[in-house]
Amino acid sequence: MTRTPVAADETGRVRELDELNALESLLEPDFQAIAISAAHVCRAPIALVNLVAENRQYVKGRAGTDLTGVNPPVPFCDLAVAERELLEIPDTRDDPRFHDDPIVTGPPRVRFYAGAPMISRQGNALGxxxxxxxxxxxxxxAQRQTLRTLATHAVTLIELHGRAHHAEEVVRRLNALEQLKNQFLTRINHELRTPLTAIRSYLELVQDGGLDEATERRFLQGVERNSDRMLRLVNALLLMASLKAQTATFSPARVDLAELARQAVERSAPAAEFKHLALNLHASERVEVWADVEQLCSALLQVLDNAIKFTGRDGAVDVVVVSDPAPGVEVHDTGIGVESDDLRRVFEEFYRAPQAEEEAAEGTGIGLSIVEKIMEMHGGTARMENELHDGVCVHLTLPRSSVPPAPEGRSGDRRRADTVGPQ
Incomplete structure (x- = not known):
């Protein structure tokens, strides 16, 4: 048996089959009808509408056989796909390419074959x-022409089904995004209304008078605390908008990552002390990177805020500065953890893991999205993974480079934007 040649468009056509979602649903009625028509017109007992991808044949329609898939594919179909034109073999036993092939010498003992390739609009032979x-x-x-016409109809159906699948997927994603946005707006309303209500209550009590000096000072501190909370939220929204529009300030310079982590830990210490958490920094050496100090500090503060927020009383948060295999910061906590399916989604805009909802934790669902965008601005990455026992670890990784990164669309852009602390 002669080795069947590989199609010149092998990579492209396999990719298109995947993009069209053509291999997911098999034996569809429309393709069954095409197979039956091919068998009838060509007066053949067996007919197939099949796709060939990655050494396997996927049957979309059939007549006179119970095949649903063949591995490896029928060699005749492989050749028709590779040559991209109608292939007709009057007697396979007389053809040196196939006379000793198992499909010829054994069941179903094929002696005659004719197949027309299905050429897509992108020019790929799909099957x-x-x-x-x-x-x-x-x-x-007349039979040859009909076979070619049926192949054209079949590939048109495959493309239409693929577009319908894409449309359904777009609608699904839009609906999911709309739901997330509605949840986000609800949370924004809560996040703004709660501190505003507190501020108003404190001010009304102070204005009514009759308070001792210590109580009045405590109420004014409450006003300041809630005002800061609102300011951080507004700054976060502004930063998210500027990051998405690629107008956020980006002024990289040589930065000692260990020193930056130390500053972030010091700023987060009061929140950790309030929950009796052990907040530890592990940075034994200088790690030099190119970074925008304010932006990278904002990202680190957000990650630390999340770790503290979702770690129970008397837990621990460890900040580790690493230099190998790439410079970065790891933030480990002993908190509530995240389900494996949600580890990637936590970086999506507006998304909050179910655990956050169950805990009724403060936040809008944009903090980690901001973190990811800031890391991408630096040419780095942000990812989260579960710890072996409890909690999660967030990895902020920067490129090992002797020159500052130049993110796409930011050439010469040094405009200022509001920075943001933890949300």
């Missing part, structure tokens, strides 16, 4: 519409 018989045969011109 064939073919007929087979257990005895030698030959098609006439």
């Amino acid at each position: 064939t519409v073919c007929v087979m018989d257990r005895r030698p045969d030959r098609l006439d011109d």
